[in-house]
Amino acid sequence: MIGPEIDALPVVVLLLDADDRVIESNDWFRRWIGVEPVGRALDELLVVVPDFLDETDTVLMASAADPERVLMLVRERRSDGTALTGIDASDRYAAGKRLRRLHALADRTQTRLQLIMDASIAFATATTEERLSQILAITAAQAYQAEESAVALCGEDGVLRRTAGTNPFHDLIPESLISTVPMRLRQVVKVSGLTEAEQLSPVIASAMRQAGVDAFLAAPLQLDEAATGVFICFFRHPRVFDDEATPLAEALAGQAAQKLAAVRLQRRLEHAAMHDETTDLPNRRSLEDLAALTDLSHATVIFIDLDGFKAVNDHLGHDFGDEVLREVARRLQANVREGDVVARYGGDEFVVVLIADPDSAVEIAERLRRAVEEDYAFLTESLSIRASIGVAHARGPSDAGNVDQLIRLADQAMYMAKARGGNQVASAG
Structure with a gap:
């Protein structure tokens, strides 16, 4: 029996029968639980919750x-049932929950830091935008345990294209x-559920509903205030x-953006070389690499030297001279076939390397000569551009790979054309 002295204590005292029904309770517990406990099953009143310390005796x-x-x-078994005694542990339980959340957050943070480190190492191995995109898509999906991921990058033309993953x-x-959306907002966008999606965009919410997508996270790749892509x-x-979702996304996106800038810089340097x-x-060095990689046993070289170019530079200046060179380059490229190579050899000299029989090569050379002599809208009537052209054809396997020899022969033929008055085609031999 629970006497008056027990009722006065700020503790729990409960007596249960063999079926775990309350047969006696002290006043403190009645006030604490807010209902009359006697006659009720224990599980109607109280439910077991996890204890952070996992103590076995409580x-x-x-x-x-x-x-x-x-x-x-504390549960004590007795011959006539069970006695439960204890104290209010609400503050302890709340502190334990906070501690559990902090431990879980620490575990997630450690895992994500490792992911960032691993991603940094993986990004370092990427030499192309496609490979970088693949690494980013895989890493992001792993970091957030996402079913699908995608990466889109802005090309040199400013158009955004998906470069890895699935959408x-x-x-x-x-x-x-x-x-x-994240590129315009310049921040990580997180959407959980259709309600948040509707607030962002009804069109996107409709797509989520149709595709069976419940949530998404999108982060812009930004470098120097410019958005270059998104994952x-x-x-x-x-x-x-x-709370860690946004910093993690920003870290991954930042690393990827820096590597993307490095990859593009390297590509521009290689292109410039x-x-x-x-x-x-393509320049003279590019022609050397072409000779090393291509079978030139049936190749033809067309060597083009501009007549009248020096007068343009002397009378109008080098800016107009450069514009002439750019226009000639456009005309040459527009009048060769797919697979033919047009290169600037130096000064006002151009070289075209193609696979063609001698007669076809001369026809192409004539077409190029006519294209070069057409009027230039930005030049005065007193200035004109013409072309002296030499053609040299490989004589068989003995000339394979020897593009320098073919260029020399075509150069000699070009001087023959120039000596005859210029604006004509001459063939070597």
Whole structure:
């Protein structure tokens, strides 16, 4: 029996029968639970909750009506039933929950830091935009445990294109619609559920509903305030993003943007090393590599020297001279076949390398000569541009790979054409 002295204590005292029904209770517990406990089953009043310390001699039980109000109880078996005694442990339980959340957050943070480190190492190995995009798509999906992920990058032409991964909205809305949202906002966009999606964009919400996507996260790739792309993670299960989701996305996107800038810089440097700065045509070094990689046993070289170019430079200046070179380059490229190579050899000299029989090569050379002599809208009538052209054809396997020899022969033929008055084609031999 529970006497008056027990009723006065701020503790729990419960007596249970063999079926775990309350047969006696002290006043403190009645006030704490807010209902008359006698006659009720224990599980109607209290439910077991996890204890952070996992102690074996006590149990934490929360009010069935208010799971944040918790008791720490000791169970004692008796011949006539069970006695439960304990104290209010609500503060302890709340502290334990906070500690559990901090531990879970620490574990996630450690995992994500490792992912960022691994991503940094993987990004370092990427030498192309495609490979970089693949690494980013895979890493982002792993970091957020997403079912699908995609990466889209802005090309040199400014157009945004998907370069890796899959987009479940591909057939439902324009590919660029979801990608441009974080780029326009310049921040990580997190959407959990259709309600948030509707607030962002009814069109995107409709696509999510049709594609079976419950949530997505999108982060812009930004460098020097310019957005160069985006990565997106798609979730087909309910997903609520924690406080670390945005910093992680920003870290991954930042690393990827820096590597993308490095890859593009390297590509521009390689392009500059192999191309003429004024015309953007392949240069002499590029021709050397062509000779090393191509079977030239049946090749023809057309050597082109501009007549009248010096007068343009002398009378109008080098800016007009450079414009002449660019226009000649455009005309030459427009009048050769796919697979033919047009290069600037130096000064006002151009070289075309092609596979053709001698007669066809001369026909192409004549076409190029006529293209060069057409009027130039930005030149005065007193200035004209013509072309002296030499053609040299490989004589068989003995000339294979010897593009320098063919260029020398075509150069000699060009001087023959110039000696005859210029603006004509001459063939070597």
